[in-house]
Amino acid sequence: MAKITLENLAHSYLPDPKSENDFALKELNHDWADGEAYALLGSSGCGKSTLLNIISGLLIPSQGRVLFDGTDVTMSPTADRNIAQVFQFPVVYDTMTVRQNLAFPLKNRGMDAAEIKRRVQRVGKMIDMEAELDHKARGLTADAKQKISLGRGMVREDVNALLFDEPLTVIDPHMKWELRTQLKQLHQDFGHTMIYVTHDQTEALTFADKVVVMYDGRVVQIGTPQDLFERPAHTFVGYFIGSPGMNLFDATIEGATARVGDTTVDLGGTYVASGKTQLGVRPEFIRLSAGGAGIPAQINRVEDVGRHKIVRLNVEGRETNAVIGEGVDIPAGTDRISFAPEGINVYANDWRVSAKGDAA
């Protein structure tokens, strides 16, 4: 177990990167605290796997350093880092049995047979494959194979960190939930530092203590699931987290108020912002009303998703979503929306701006 520090880390797959756009992973400084579970969230191609492969040593970064508990391991081979990593697609050794597959990483490290047997048995139970331990790995289904890959990651108890690269993509939904629970349990039992790459926000939010959101090769926000929901640091976070994502309105900021179209909105704080300024409001903070103050809007349709209703509105030609709780009625003849003041975030050039005198 170790604290992992990334110093000025950046990576480009080109031999001679010129502009910032040539970097798959843009400069980054971050500490991954010992024993914490992180989720690395972002759309495909945003540099998540690159970052993971740098930590595990499969890739040498173009610049910067990787430290494990203060020791520089940037150039160390994977074997010296003592890291377990599980990949997106199942990797099993076809000609071995399930048991041999699980024992393989331990055997390579010269562990004694009794200990290997104990751990393999434990992991076999964890991934619910005790009955199949002596089957050949080749004929198994994709989920079973992925469970074996996960098992090979979990069988080593003394690793510095456990890295997961979208490991549950090929697993069916029920098993997904169960395996995620197992991983959390494992985290509680052994306190490994865990980094879990995913593009599924539910997976990220349920698994991790802290979520790291990446966008276009850059880490845009690191925070608890609540931070990401309430105070998205970047419009991408607002859009990516939440279902549906945050609504954005082009606005002109004038101190404590903003103008959206012809309507003045009270911001509840003073802001200084220039460039492309926008208000970000989550659907949960949109209020509907008929007549009175507010921004003109028309309801396109209402989707009842069970626990709440999603109202799809047209606000000055832009699709806007509102979430209305169960049992709350949509006012008849709704033609205005307004924002709950605590739910308004101000963005300048896509980055969140804090109110004056507000540390957050």
Add this chain to the structure above:
Amino acid sequence: MNKTVNQKAWFLVLPVLILVAFSAVIPLMTVVNYSVQDTFGNNQFFWAGLDWFDDMLHSDRMWNALGRQLMFSCIILAIEVPLGIYVALHMPKKGFWSSFCLVLMSLPLLIPWNVVGTIWQIFGRVDIGLLGYALDALGVDYNYTQDTMDAWITVIVMDVWHWTSLVALLAYAGLRSIPDAYYQAAKIDQASRWAVFRYIELPKMAGVLMIAILLRFMDSFMIYTEPFVLTGGGPGNATTFLSIDLVKMALGQFDLGPAAAFSLMYFLTIMAISWVFYTVMTTIDKRDGK
């Protein structure tokens, strides 16, 4: 389920039947025809029954040729398969040099067989051939036209030169189909280089390697042109393989009956061996699939 019965449907397979009849069945039947008859010329044939088959089965000449043939096939397989795998493992994986190597490796495969024979025939000559002359100058007593051992070595080296590429290219294709994640996982699992080969590369190559072995076996078992051009089957009968012997018998001595019986047995042997190969391959697939 009720099947519609329509005997006219047979007409649909007729074109294929005719084609196969003319291309394979009829020529084969003429061989069968020769194999059960004897002739003293003048296009007069006499019924001979299975005598020729009996003769051939008791002929030292055929058994010796078969022995040489099997030895040749085994030797070239034992060299070409490991060597091909070794070459494939060490070929550049991408970029210009990878394409360059692929083209270079394909070259021997594109050379007509009799040209391969000619190349080596000249290459090995002590008076004008680079190889023969160089060996002679180094004091090695080398003469493939007179020494059995030298002739064998030359024929084998020639075949290795000609065909190792095929094994290497097939193995290379097998290797390229292994996703990077396997190698990465192996690194994470701290697998040794040998373990990576044994548990990742070899199993993934197994399919193409079986095909390579099958192709090389059949091809070497039927080899004719190259050794015929190189050594003409000599010195003596030292490099007279089955098909060389067959041609000598059929066209050189004009012993049509024995040659026909010989070629039928030859054909059946190859069929039987290929069938065994095929069965083994599919059973391995099935067993591993469980």
